Amino acid sequence: MKDLLIFERSVPGHRGYALPVYDGPKKKLVEMVPQELLRERGADLPEVSEVDVVRHYTRLSQLNFSVDTHFYPLGSCTMKYNPKVNDQMASLAGFANLHPYQPASTTQGMLQLLAELEQMLCAITGMDAFTLQPAAGAHGELTGLLLVRAYHTQRGNPRKKVIVPDSAHGTNPSSARMAGYEVVTIPSAANGEVDFEAFRAALDDQVAAVMLTNPSTHGIFETRILDIARLAHEKGALLYYDGANLNALLGLARPGDMGFDVVHLNPHKTFSTPHGGGGPGAGPVGVKGALAPYLPAPRIVKHVNAGAANAPRPAHHEPAFALDYDRPLSIGRMRTFYGNVGILVRAHTYIRAHGAEGLRRVSRGAIINANYVKAKLRDLYDDPFPQPCMHEVVLSARRQKKQGAGARDIAKRLLDFGFHAPTVYFPLTVPEALMIEPTETESQRTLDRFIAVMRQIAEEIERDAAMLRRAPFTMPVKRVDEVKAARDLDVNYGKRNA
Amino acid sequence: MDYIPNTDADFDAMLREIGARDFDALIAEIPPALRQSQFELPPALSEPELQRELKSLAARNRSLDQLLSFIGAGAYEHFVPSVIDHLASRGEFYTAYTPYQAEASQGTLQVLYEYQTMICRLTGMDVSNASLYDGGSAVGESAFLALGAQPRRRKLLVSSAVHPEYRQILRTCLAGLGVQIVELPTVDGVTDLDALAAKVDDVTAAVILQSPNFFGCIEPMQRAGELIEPSGAWFVACVNPISLGALKPPGEYGADLALGEGQPLGIPLSFGGPYVGFLTSSQRLVHKISGRIVGRSVDADGGRAFCLTLQAREQHIRREKATSNICTNQSLMALRASIFMAVLGKAGMRELAELNLLRSHQAADAITALPGFALKWPRTPFFNEFVVTCPVPARTVCSRLEREGILAGVPLSRFFPQMERELLVCVTEVKLSSDIERLADALRRATEHHELPISHR
Numbered sequence: 001m002k003d004l005l006i007f008e009r010s011v012p013g014h015r016g017y018a019l020p021v022y023d024g025p026k027k028k029l030v031e032m033v034p035q036e037l038l039r040e041r042g043a044d045l046p047e048v049s050e051v052d053v054v055r056h057y058t059r060l061s062q063l064n065f066s067v068d069t070h071f072y073p074l075g076s077c078t079m080k081y082n083p084k085v086n087d088q089m090a091s092l093a094g095f096a097n098l099h100p101y102q103p104a105s106t107t108q109g110m111l112q113l114l115a116e117l118e119q120m121l122c123a124i125t126g127m128d129a130f131t132l133q134p135a136a137g138a139h140g141e142l143t144g145l146l147l148v149r150a151y152h153t154q155r156g157n158p159r160k161k162v163i164v165p166d167s168a169h170g171t172n173p174s175s176a177r178m179a180g181y182e183v184v185t186i187p188s189a190a191n192g193e194v195d196f197e198a199f200r201a202a203l204d205d206q207v208a209a210v211m212l213t214n215p216s217t218h219g220i221f222e223t224r225i226l227d228i229a230r231l232a233h234e235k236g237a238l239l240y241y242d243g244a245n246l247n248a249l250l251g252l253a254r255p256g257d258m259g260f261d262v263v264h265l266n267p268h269k270t271f272s273t274p275h276g277g278g279g280p281g282a283g284p285v286g287v288k289g290a291l292a293p294y295l296p297a298p299r300i301v302k303h304v305n306a307g308a309a310n311a312p313r314p315a316h317h318e319p320a321f322a323l324d325y326d327r328p329l330s331i332g333r334m335r336t337f338y339g340n341v342g343i344l345v346r347a348h349t350y351i352r353a354h355g356a357e358g359l360r361r362v363s364r365g366a367i368i369n370a371n372y373v374k375a376k377l378r379d380l381y382d383d384p385f386p387q388p389c390m391h392e393v394v395l396s397a398r399r400q401k402k403q404g405a406g407a408r409d410i411a412k413r414l415l416d417f418g419f420h421a422p423t424v425y426f427p428l429t430v431p432e433a434l435m436i437e438p439t440e441t442e443s444q445r446t447l448d449r450f451i452a453v454m455r456q457i458a459e460e461i462e463r464d465a466a467m468l469r470r471a472p473f474t475m476p477v478k479r480v481d482e483v484k485a486a487r488d489l490d491v492n493y494g495k496r497n498a
Numbered sequence: 499m500d501y502i503p504n505t506d507a508d509f510d511a512m513l514r515e516i517g518a519r520d521f522d523a524l525i526a527e528i529p530p531a532l533r534q535s536q537f538e539l540p541p542a543l544s545e546p547e548l549q550r551e552l553k554s555l556a557a558r559n560r561s562l563d564q565l566l567s568f569i570g571a572g573a574y575e576h577f578v579p580s581v582i583d584h585l586a587s588r589g590e591f592y593t594a595y596t597p598y599q600a601e602a603s604q605g606t607l608q609v610l611y612e613y614q615t616m617i618c619r620l621t622g623m624d625v626s627n628a629s630l631y632d633g634g635s636a637v638g639e640s641a642f643l644a645l646g647a648q649p650r651r652r653k654l655l656v657s658s659a660v661h662p663e664y665r666q667i668l669r670t671c672l673a674g675l676g677v678q679i680v681e682l683p684t685v686d687g688v689t690d691l692d693a694l695a696a697k698v699d700d701v702t703a704a705v706i707l708q709s710p711n712f713f714g715c716i717e718p719m720q721r722a723g724e725l726i727e728p729s730g731a732w733f734v735a736c737v738n739p740i741s742l743g744a745l746k747p748p749g750e751y752g753a754d755l756a757l758g759e760g761q762p763l764g765i766p767l768s769f770g771g772p773y774v775g776f777l778t779s780s781q782r783l784v785h786k787i788s789g790r791i792v793g794r795s796v797d798a799d800g801g802r803a804f805c806l807t808l809q810a811r812e813q814h815i816r817r818e819k820a821t822s823n824i825c826t827n828q829s830l831m832a833l834r835a836s837i838f839m840a841v842l843g844k845a846g847m848r849e850l851a852e853l854n855l856l857r858s859h860q861a862a863d864a865i866t867a868l869p870g871f872a873l874k875w876p877r878t879p880f881f882n883e884f885v886v887t888c889p890v891p892a893r894t895v896c897s898r899l900e901r902e903g904i905l906a907g908v909p910l911s912r913f914f915p916q917m918e919r920e921l922l923v924c925v926t927e928v929k930l931s932s933d934i935e936r937l938a939d940a941l942r943r944a945t946e947h948h949e950l951p952i953s954h955r
Contacts, residue, residue: 003604006612006840016841017579019849024860024931029744032855033879037716039746043620045844053581053840057833061590063605068589074598081501082593085545090768091583093563094556100770101569101908102560103900109558110769116540123537135631135771138813138825142671149674158674174813174823178642180674183818221527252525253532272501276830277606278596278628278790280772296670332670336572336634336663336759337770349552355542358500365502367524368509368516375516388524415602423598426814443503444512470798475601478798482600485795485807489784491625493615493794497784 003063003476006046006056007493016050063476064277065420071446073373075392075423075435076169076217078247078269083353086273086346095345100337104322111321114338115300117348118284124351124359125246125263126256127286131295133339137244138171140264140283141211143296145179146331147262147287148209148238150294154329159208159237165194167218167427172211172242181208188429192218192385199228203235213242214258215249215390217427217435219370229259238262238291246270247439248367248391251360261288267347274346282343297330298323298338365440366391369447373436376451380458384430392437396430400458404465407432410457412479413471417453499544560903562767566933567905568861570883570924571712572633572661573770574762576740577850577928579841582764586834596790596826600805601797606829607804610792613836620742620839620847621756622749623778627789629832630824633759636775637664637706637736638671639788640755642822644704644732645677647786651703651731653678657689659711660736662913668706677703687715687875687885695725702731704755709745710738713922714858714883715875716745723752732783739763739776739835740926741881743851748778755779755787764838765831774831785811788822853927854882857934861925862886864938870945874920883924885910889945892921898944904937 029038048056065072072079090096098107118130134140145162152158162176163184173183184202189195194212203210210232214222222228232239241255241263247270249255255263267273268281275281287295301324323338354362367390374383374393382396397407411421411434423435438447461468472479489497504512509521518524525533543551562575569575586592590605597603597610614626630636641654654672656665658681669679680697683690689707698705705726709717719735726733735753737745740762748756760774761767779787785808793807813820842850862884865871870889888895892909899906907924910917925934 003608005608006836007615010843015843015845016581017843017846019577019846019853019927020930022853022856024856024934025863027856027859029852029855032859033716033744033881036720037718037746037879039742039744039750039848042844042848043616043622043742043747045616045619045842045847046840047843047845048840050579050581050841053837054585056840057585057609057837058588060605060608061585061588063603063608064590064594065599065602066590067593070602072595074595077595079593079595083501085548087587087592089549089552089556091766092553092556093561094553094559096766096768097561097563098559098769099562099567099569099575099767099905100573101571101912102565102567102905103896105900106560106565107769109555112558113552113555120539123539126535126537135635136824136826138823139631139635142823146670146673169825170813170815170817170820171823171825173818174816174820177818178671178674178823180676221525223527223529226529226531251537252535253528254535254537257532257535274592274830275595276828277591277594277603277609277833278829279826280631280774280828280831281826282772331673333663333666334635334670335667335771336632336661336773339770340631340772341769342766342772345552349548352540352543352551353499353545353548354539356537356539358542359539361500361502364521365504365509368512368521369504371516371518371524372512387527388518390525411599412601415599420602421599440500440502440504444508472601476604477601477801477803480600480797480803480805481795482805482807485793485805486810488795489807490794491611491614491784491791491807492618493611495618495624497625497781 003059005493009048009052009056010046012047014047014049016048016053070418070420071442071450072420073422073436073438074420075437076244078437078439080272080439081441082272082274086349089349090342090345108321111300113348114344115302115321117344120351121284121286125286126254127263128289129292129295130284130286132284132344133296133334134283134285135335135340136281137264137266137283138175139334140285141171141175142178143285143334144240144262144264145175147291147294149179150331151291152208160206161208163202163207163210167216167429168211168213169242169244192220193222196224200231203231205235207235207237209238209240211240211242213245215245218385219389219392219394220385220387221390225258244269245391248363250363251356252363261291267343271347271350273343280340280343282340293329294331296332296334297327298325299327362440369438369440369442372447373438373451377454380455392435394430395434397432397434400461401432403461405461405468407434409468409471413457413468415472416474419450419453499542565903565905566936568907568923568925568937569905571908571922572759573767574926575767575928576762576926578764581841582834582837585837586830591830591833597806604804607792609833609836610829611794611804613832614792616836616839617776617778620739621778622747623756624781625784626776626778627787627791629827630775630777630789631828632773632775634664634667636757636777638667639777639822640734640757641668641672641704643786643788646821648703651701653680653702654704655680655682655697655702656706657682659684659689659713660706660708661712687713687878688717691721691725694722698726698729698731700729702729704732704734706734708736710741710881713885714880716879716881720751727752740851740854743847744855754783760835763835765834772828772831774828774835789824790827850927857927857929858882858884858925861934864934865941868938868942882926883922885920885922888919888921891918895921895944899940902940904940
């Protein structure tokens, strides 16, 4: 029997809650709110007992692959192990049960944590200031591009264009458009790097920013990054760093030193906050000093109230943190309150656990693991970029596709062996792309099993590609019909949306 | 400490298999000039040290476990059933990602499909996405959608009773698009409908109203919708999901988009996030809304199965032509909201909304019985929040009560400098009669020796 929907578990009169009994002066509903503003019929929500709720959601959880249960080498997503201590710390009442508008006198520890996180992110990336407000990577991109716009506007011309390589995440061009810019897409060269001549040709004094991911989504380092930065800056353009792949560079090279003026980070990738089935993440944005005045408000500031200027500081003196809303050049606000604080607490905890040397080991491990997978698979799968990769490797299943089964089929077949699939069909520049990001938290033993299965699948395709096209066979459902989902749209149970 | 299982010996063996002399051979592509970067971080901590450090930071805050709080203003203290923390912390939900591989993600997908359905039933709308970041960014998103779908309409009307931070987000994120944003004034705590009627026109892309609004007042949404409809502008309703247990839902007063902050549905306050935004639309806009959407389909055996759908709208396919740059949703928070709605259910959501109404009115009656305190807009209905005028500046009231461990509310001068004596007070179902008595008593003592102006006697 298929798993029931929560609505199919509903039985009239069943309930899973108990609310306090109202013991104040009696009042009828219509004495408080006029009848015409009231709802006539209750919302048709399920009526279920607490045990039904627990069994329902526990059962649903069991239908998922996750990092806690499976190797999850989803490229560009950095699905590393999420340390449990981070979650436990974030759920301390002293963090989790704070209202955002509480007086600052009651939230000093929280503000200190956030200020420390800003400083640590500055150190890691080589930037001068950070805002923690954006709620996700794409949200950080829009924030960063609005900072770029404010910077240029202040100099008399917001400019018109943003350069984006064809290998970039789709969010880059989309964010640029939302910030009011025209997108100029530049091609990749055969070696997977940005086509330098095409870049030079696209660059003019109407370019507001150049958005790059480094290492790129091809998993390789842009070796001409310093030339790119110099040329961009000569034309007055700013360089934007998409931090999706920062897990490759911790302690090895910093975006700020490469010449980037604006960066966004993805703590749910690099700093191992849980992905939550697709969020919440966070998208802190760091800038060089020239852009700092434009950062969203409020900013966390540290007041040192030492009394009279030359009075001796008392030994017990504590610096007081405050939220500063008075930022005349600020772009404004991107999100309510101060961002996804619960995620930021986890990122802070993660960075404190590692220290600088620990973070360097993270990237070293990620890079060795990815190159190991590449070395063990490049004979059976096409390897479009022969140089060493960074934290992830992009292979192509075009050979297999000719034999009758492509990247999608390989992805589905991997599920049968208990491995989540790599990212497939991205980057768009590589046909039948298989983007594999093992991360540093996987052991050689796990990688060996994955490699053996990938090799077996290549053999299976040679023997019986038709079988691959029917995979998976062992999942809770067989292959899902995505075409029907879009054609006969049903996104709201009991209602036809088509 | 780190979480890397391979030992240095393992890595050395792997480097040999790779055919690399050493690790540096793998990163030879990084220019030497960049390899010099040294940076300082606080020293690494073992887990016991880490716990101690974080607990000491947490202990420097005073949480709502220690304070009696009447602060709302966009983030609300509600009952969070224990099952939510228990179920939402299951690693299978917590450590999965966006359900790109449907066959290995049916759990997350079914949760989101059920979430969409519950949100539709609560709002009375036809279609819901699988969630956005928060209420404020949902307002910003609605403006992008309305402007993107109607390129000739370049004006937005937004009520000045919409949360000040939402309005700020709107201005900030639309800065690059050259759009006119017009704020509508208020009368008696609600949007001035005459001003709305005068300003809405055929170049207006959307009219954004919030109900209950920032002041807690319930807006005349039905009449507003009737005024907007002939202009062809989208009617965007920002609503509090808890209020919909009792109040008329947006689907019944003609909203084109209904959205809001989902935090009240079982999500901890957590100093402002992570929260969840919900975004719903009428059927005619099903292809216009943004964000992940989960659809029901069948698998190869013909059985019920779920997958992400309408992805052709999205940035990873459409790039700069996408309806939005949005990539992730807030699945884990949508899961929490779903469990909340399932636990409370049909009867519980109504009971909860009524209890919020009763408690806030009980508190309003108790406060306005004090000398010098009055409701700012006594004729306007409110939900679980209301504005009182105090006999002294509201900031003074708040700082006096803070010394007793009571957070009396939000002084409105924080957002509206001219509202010096106005205090926004929120009372939800978690407050008992004894809490309300304690608040009223503290307010009385904090203001009793004050010389009262004649008008308040």
